[in-house]
Amino acid sequence: MISRRTLLRGAGAGALMVAVPIPALAVEGLVPNVFVRLDDAGRITATVPKPDSGQGVRTVVALMVAEELAVEVGDVTLEQAPGDSAKYGSQSVSNSTSVRQLSTPIRTAAATARCLLVTAAAQRWRVPVSECTAKDGAVRHPRRGRLPYRALVRAAAALDPATVPVTLIPQDQWRLLGKTRAGRVDARTISTGRVKYGIDSRPAGGLVAVVARPPWIGAVPDTIDDSATRAIPGVVDVITLAAPADGQGGVAVLARSTYQALKARDTLKITWRGGTPAADSRAWLADLHAALPAQSPITGLQRTFEMPLLAHAPMEPMNATAHVRPDGATIWVPTQDPGRIQTLVAQQLGLPATAVRVEAAASGGAFGRRIETDQVQEAVACSRRVGVPVQVLWTRADDMRHDSYRPMSVHRLTAEIGQDGLPVRRAHEVVTWPLTVLPIFSNPALIKASGDHFPYAVPGEVTVTVRPAPLRTGFWRSVYSGQFAYAEENFLSEIGRRAGLDQVALRRTLLPATSRLRNVLDTVADRAGWSRPPAPGTARGVACLEEYGSAIAVIAVADPAARRVLRVHAAVDVGVALHPSGVRAQVEGCVSDALSTVLGAQITVRDGHVAESSFGDFTWARIDQSPDVDVTIVPSDAPLGGLGELAYPPAAAAISAALAGDTPVTGMPIGTDVG
Amino acid sequence: MARYLLRVNGERHEVDVEADTPLLWVLRDELGLTGVKYGCGVGLCGACTSHVDGQAARPCVRTAADSARARITTIEGLSRDGDHPVQRAWRELDVAQCGYCQPGQMMAAAALLARDPDPDDEAISEALRDNVCRCGTYPRIRAAVRRAARIMREER
Ligand code: FES
Ligand code: FES
Numbered sequence: 131m132i133s134r135r136t137l138l139r140g141a142g143a144g145a146l147m148v149a150v151p152i153p154a155l156a157v158e159g160l161v162p163n164v165f166v167r168l169d170d171a172g173r174i175t176a177t178v179p180k181p182d183s184g185q186g187v188r189t190v191v192a193l194m195v196a197e198e199l200a201v202e203v204g205d206v207t208l209e210q211a212p213g214d215s216a217k218y219g220s221q222s223v224s225n226s227t228s229v230r231q232l233s234t235p236i237r238t239a240a241a242t243a244r245c246l247l248v249t250a251a252a253q254r255w256r257v258p259v260s261e262c263t264a265k266d267g268a269v270r271h272p273r274r275g276r277l278p279y280r281a282l283v284r285a286a287a288a289l290d291p292a293t294v295p296v297t298l299i300p301q302d303q304w305r306l307l308g309k310t311r312a313g314r315v316d317a318r319t320i321s322t323g324r325v326k327y328g329i330d331s332r333p334a335g336g337l338v339a340v341v342a343r344p345p346w347i348g349a350v351p352d353t354i355d356d357s358a359t360r361a362i363p364g365v366v367d368v369i370t371l372a373a374p375a376d377g378q379g380g381v382a383v384l385a386r387s388t389y390q391a392l393k394a395r396d397t398l399k400i401t402w403r404g405g406t407p408a409a410d411s412r413a414w415l416a417d418l419h420a421a422l423p424a425q426s427p428i429t430g431l432q433r434t435f436e437m438p439l440l441a442h443a444p445m446e447p448m449n450a451t452a453h454v455r456p457d458g459a460t461i462w463v464p465t466q467d468p469g470r471i472q473t474l475v476a477q478q479l480g481l482p483a484t485a486v487r488v489e490a491a492a493s494g495g496a497f498g499r500r501i502e503t504d505q506v507q508e509a510v511a512c513s514r515r516v517g518v519p520v521q522v523l524w525t526r527a528d529d530m531r532h533d534s535y536r537p538m539s540v541h542r543l544t545a546e547i548g549q550d551g552l553p554v555r556r557a558h559e560v561v562t563w564p565l566t567v568l569p570i571f572s573n574p575a576l577i578k579a580s581g582d583h584f585p586y587a588v589p590g591e592v593t594v595t596v597r598p599a600p601l602r603t604g605f606w607r608s609v610y611s612g613q614f615a616y617a618e619e620n621f622l623s624e625i626g627r628r629a630g631l632d633q634v635a636l637r638r639t640l641l642p643a644t645s646r647l648r649n650v651l652d653t654v655a656d657r658a659g660w661s662r663p664p665a666p667g668t669a670r671g672v673a674c675l676e677e678y679g680s681a682i683a684v685i686a687v688a689d690p691a692a693r694r695v696l697r698v699h700a701a702v703d704v705g706v707a708l709h710p711s712g713v714r715a716q717v718e719g720c721v722s723d724a725l726s727t728v729l730g731a732q733i734t735v736r737d738g739h740v741a742e743s744s745f746g747d748f749t750w751a752r753i754d755q756s757p758d759v760d761v762t763i764v765p766s767d768a769p770l771g772g773l774g775e776l777a778y779p780p781a782a783a784a785i786s787a788a789l790a791g792d793t794p795v796t797g798m799p800i801g802t803d804v805g
Numbered sequence: 806m807a808r809y810l811l812r813v814n815g816e817r818h819e820v821d822v823e824a825d826t827p828l829l830w831v832l833r834d835e836l837g838l839t840g841v842k843y844g845c846g847v848g849l850c851g852a853c854t855s856h857v858d859g860q861a862a863r864p865c866v867r868t869a870a871d872s873a874r875a876r877i878t879t880i881e882g883l884s885r886d887g888d889h890p891v892q893r894a895w896r897e898l899d900v901a902q903c904g905y906c907q908p909g910q911m912m913a914a915a916a917l918l919a920r921d922p923d924p925d926d927e928a929i930s931e932a933l934r935d936n937v938c939r940c941g942t943y944p945r946i947r948a949a950v951r952r953a954a955r956i957m958r959e960e961r
Contacts, residue, residue: 183903184901184902184903184904184940185902186902313896313897313899314899314901316901316904317895317896317899317901318887318896320895320901320904320907321887321892321895321896321901321907321911322840322880322881322883322887322892323838323839323840323841323879323880323881323908324840324881325904326839327839327842327905329839329842329843330839363806387822387830387834387835388830388833388834389822389823389826389827389830389834443939444903444905444939445842445844445850445852445903445905445906445937445938445939445940446842446844446903446905447843447844492903492904493903494842494903494904494905494906495902495903495905495939495940496903497939523843525846526844526845526846526847526849526850711899715899715902715940715942715945718941718942718943718944718945719902719940719941719942720941721941722938722940722941722942722943723941744845744847744849744850745844745845745849745850745937746847746849750937750939751941751943752930752933752934752935752936752937752943753929753930753933753934753936753938753943753946753947754930754931754934756941756943756944756947757944758944759944
């Protein structure tokens, strides 16, 4: 049965609209979140409240609505919701929560529509509701025949929803959810190049802005000579952006076309002051080491791990388009949080939120970077000045050098080893930086909560020392878990190797017999043929993680001499896998991130600035390095779990352990200096 | 500024741009062919991959002037109905995540299959090595290229 708060209302000429409050949202009274709509012709439209940056939330919404309304996925038209937190609650795509937060309200909304349509049909036929079923866009009765939804919309909209019991389609009757055949709903537009990403959303007549950005961290413009720049054909204006109100700061060149703006930027003569022109990431690493406590809480086997800076580098570089008018604004932006952007732009312009329309464009990847708003502030500042739409476009180098990076960290792990070679006590001392994009993430307890998911039965303590961040830091896939679990699993592998223990057996011993983790570990060991010795010249690594309400175990097989990962096996327990192809895709994506960062992609800082500028030096994995990935989704009766970030930490740990063979892993990337 | 006659997706277009303007920005800004993606602008990521005279090429590192007499095909012109075997295979195997790199990946794959109807893993790696997928769809791309090759052979 469905909560009484389920809201139904007729909209316009007898259309049926169903809205359910998102449970996470504490709003006064009842704010209609309109998720599902049937018009007079019976056409079904579903609203997707959260943006899709490749994680597949649009597909899952379409599957849920089609399932509950007993139609095919192709019968559901999707509308991407604009930014409007008052209406939709949190629209943030973060912490692998999108599907978890949306599944109940969206399924309930669609199920409510179905139950109302069925009730309307039963009333018309004067038969009990229990004799009627919904199938293929119509309500059927064994003797009365069928009534298509379009013939029932008006009658259903007139019913009082409080009088109609609502039931969800039970899992064992699903036709679409949980089935392997379903692909991404946007597959056709993607395969024909017709998706409009943020970068493709500049309205006709809009300008392009490219920003001269600080040449070293924290620099601000001192003198600006833009006389040559303004003389270039196509250049419309040159605007100084002041951090933090206008984003990260710099000097924007506005021109009629992208190439004019890019070329004109090079003609600016700017002197800069302030900041840290001598900053060097090797010195930062030394500072983190120096901040380790003088003594570890225990003595025993000890290993220190170094973790590098990482950039998000989404395939679509940062961009935002704004059209600021005296009485309102429209923003087009690939974002992980359109609702937050609406609030922020309204504040920046001193307008009511309702005057700001935020179109959540498709994102060419996000990975945590698009939870931020700096690029939007830049676009708003530019358009506010010139009064026409302005798209701020970041070049790849801008994107890589002015990111919010995953923090560096140093981890000192100590273990007391028992008679049998197993660890009996552990200590994990972490020194790292906060996340500057969200100030509460300077709290060591919060960093620990994000990073510490050690699942094994070894008592001990984790301590976090926080040093000031010398550059912008932010949320990167898996956040601190990526560093913590990497160090812990690699250390456990070293403990096992020293004692001559089998890595899977070691972990099994330390996991409760009936745990989800032990179940996925057994499954993956089976899939990987763990009981047979590895082929000559190959080595294997294993790692586990339980986080986001899900559990995963990963086994990587590598050829260490060739520095090549051959295969990665993963077994996941995500509770209910609503879209199995999407579940596999997220694991495959995490494996690629793991491979890239273990093999060499890292950000370094020299002479005050990020040294890397593109995919030539931020060496992201390519197809020829990419292993086959075998993902097993284990049956589970656990509640729906999160997934988008789950596989990165254990995949990185397993891959590094396999590649290192008999050499202990001491950081990321392997075989290269960190920093 | 100068005028150039470009042959793109079977149509002739006259554009008025500076001679050194990269073909990428001509296609995107002047002709509205936004399926040609900007990923790096310096030939390092493959997001813009299109065909020039049937070969995979990078519009971000060629100028409009260089391209004047060439036959250019972008993802929008790969097939009339979106049903090139590569596009079908990509959908069948649910390759895309964010999708941003995929026009470039598909154009590189189509150029490969036009000259090698039965590429092995080595040949696929060779042809697609310079196309970055930040989302990590490589295993599916590899499978989809093989699938597209099979579709093409079956339909020949
Ligand atoms: S945009 Fe052309 S190769 Fe990257
Ligand atoms: S699918 Fe996102 S970059 Fe390839």
